Amino acid sequence: MKIQIKNLSKSFGNLKANKNINLSLDSGIHALLGENGAGKSTFVKIISGQLTPDSGEIIINGENINLGSAKDSIKNGIGLLNQDPLDFSNLSILESFLVGINEKKPFRKIENIKQKILGLFKNYGIEIELSSKTNSLSIGERQQIELIRLLYNGAKLIILDEPTSAFSLEQKKRVFETLKKLSNEGIIIIFVSHKLDEIFEICETGSILKSGELIENITKPFNSKKILSTMFENTEFHKSEQKYTERVNKFSIIISKSDLFNDYKSDLVHEYTFGSVIGIAGLQGSSNDKLIKNVFSNEFSKTRIIKQFGDPLKIENYYYMPADRLERGLFKDLNLLEHYALSISAKKTFLDWKIIKQTAIDKINKFNIKSNLNNSLSELSGGNQQRVMLSLMPDLESVLLLEQPTRGLDYNSANKIWEMILERKKQDIAILFSSTDMDEIWEYSDIIFSVSGNKIMDISYKNNLTKEKIIKFVSGLV
Template identity: 45%
Template sequence: MKIEFQNISKQFGEIKANDDISFTIDSGTIHAIIGENGAGKSTLIKILSGQLLPDNGTISINDNPIALGSTLHATEQGIGILGQDPLDFSNFTVLESFIAGSHNNQIFLSKPKIEQTIELYSKQFNWDIKPNSLIKDLSIGERQQLELIRLLEKGTKIIILDEPTSGFSLEQKEKVFNTLRTLANDGYSIILVSHKIEEILEICSKATIMQNGKATQTVSLPIDPNELVNLMFGEQSYIQNSFNLYSENSQNITIEVTKNNQLKTTENLQLNQNLIVGIAGLQGSGADSFIQSFITKTNYSTKILTETNSHINQNAITYVPADRLEKGLFSDMNIMQHVALIHDTNGVINWPNIRKISENLIEEYGIRGTPNSLAQNLSGGNQQRLMLSLIPKETQVLLLEQPTRGLDIQSARYIWSNLIESREEKVITIFSSVDLDEIYSYANYIICFYNDDIVAHGTQKELPRELTMQKISGR
């Protein structure tokens, strides 16, 4: 199905998220929409899927304009989204989760027919999804496959994929990519929103580049990856990490790990101050839960001890969650209000002073917005920059869940540049990531998770990349 964007514009306050965007996606193709964080990709996708109403412009499918601003109308037009977080129920079986999310409003649904549908698609795409399997026992890739079956069963012909391969193994990614190629050959239109240049070049035939709310050009693929990155960010953007990860250490740190109330003495981790510790694991491996265990009760209980065997005060630990709007920020509050929350006002807020502080933080952290910008209207990268700007100065332990998830190359590099420059003020920085490139670019000590257990830990020299891949895959 051919999709034509015509003069699409959308503005949030003073920010032009989409500015007179026009381009075409051909039927039966896999088309990438790429650009740095804040370029306007998410806004455009939300308009196509009916989540937002544009200020101006139209969208046509097969030369017929469609109604905008309604998810129901979008679904009726065959438009569906496969996001990075599967919409399912972990304690349900595959069949139960499929029924719960069905668009069919009938009271009685035919379980044998639904089982047949799941098995038919699984066989067609060479998947191994069994209707009676529990969702929590599936890999992230298998859960995404189930979501794709749900979209196809609903009659979706235009499939939008928003960072779909986060946490995938190589085998899972290849299965999904093969399926997308098959669907494109059958006339489906696939839109891929991703920051992973290698994936875009592997599977897409065209890419539309967005900058500052505008669609600057559409290029045919493949092209040289450096050229593609330069089109997104400007010349000389594709540079390798050159940070010095090692620094002088002033004291030793011990992380005491307890699981299910039993001290795992073999997992007492002897670390040095100023280390950046990467927690590696596929999605659902327990890596994020381990990060959370420093501040709340999970399967693990963790304590950080100094050389003198004293505990780090809980008030000196700062946690930055992966879910920026659900846990990290208040979606309907602006930047200035967030800044006011972290400053001691003695009960009286000096708003002119708070505005000045906000303006300084916006400039210092490169946030694309104004003091009055709502958190929910910021891009993912700018939301992450806002959260970093709010980290208390007295922080000694910084915990980060998936710190660059969904961020472009430039934003991710900025985040890490800021974290590394400020690490001298902290005892330790601990982050989880499903991206091994990120782990091996920024961590000088690695802890591997699989099936909710620590399966290996050590320096990069002790844990080469190939060994880490085996450990987090359960081999």
């Protein structure tokens, strides 16, 4: 199979999401790189027929295909594996396979279809009952099944749109093996990601998108420095090497026994100095996020943070930032100004818009949020949403509880977020964050909690650890 994409353009209002993109592929695993908002998703959606481009053509094996028709794309062997599995939680796996294939035939031989699916399952090492319901599976399993379904539908070109964000290490390994096998069998794979290590691991070629344009094609061996500088051209690239003064005061964390499913007999007490960054490492699906949440809510847990001197901590001293930005962190239909109004005048009867506006403008400048005060939050990019959440942090001396603070952000946005977080080391009591990215944990933490499944495997200062050790702990190998 050979696919040629010619002069593809698409704009949304004033925004040119794709500008004259040309690409030609006939084999191998091809990476699609670019920072958030570079136009990767638009490009992918056009190829898979979910969006109609303004101009351009897609030619498969010398023939033009109908643009903007998902059906036509599927018929021509294009399959898209979405970021979140696009499946049906109430249907069984077999039914999920049946949706949308050969639907014109009045009678389908279910037994034959079953055998074919089972054959594919066997081939790629999947052991799941066809009659089980989709909502009983993990996200990783659902993605794997989606991948098999694409094959079943006769996909010759498979597009993976940041597929690994929901995978555990083990699942990732298995999916990558499957991908390599597929590639050897002659299937073209387009791999969209901003995790360079993954791309280096499996891709042979790649292209870099920036502000809607395809600016460079790359081939193995990749040069990570060069790729990064192309991706983030014109954006300053500095990592703060600020030294933070050691603070004297101490606080303790009492981890309740009920939060620790291990053999420790009593509740655990740990003492750290003010301003420590505590990274809670764990794989996808482990309860590292839950630990963060537990500190915040009395309802489920008795885990506490206690200052050794001074006033005891009150609820106002905690700032919890959930991982689902739009679902739990922010109000997607309220505008920026209203968010600040909510956080500033929470306890007042009347709103003082003058003060609110002033604060909002200050915060927007300070946190470098690229948006109008009247924009609703759903219109902002992921990085900007995250900065809004950070800008809502109280000015009090606080305990920051950050659930995956850089989830889904590209390298540069994540760096900026971390600069802002580390800024708070000077004033805050403690900064707790959870992450599934071991590099992030290693880079920013002073103290590292390693969580595997429901268990805390290890609590140590970074000095006493190595990255390999953490990976061992979080994988449950002691």
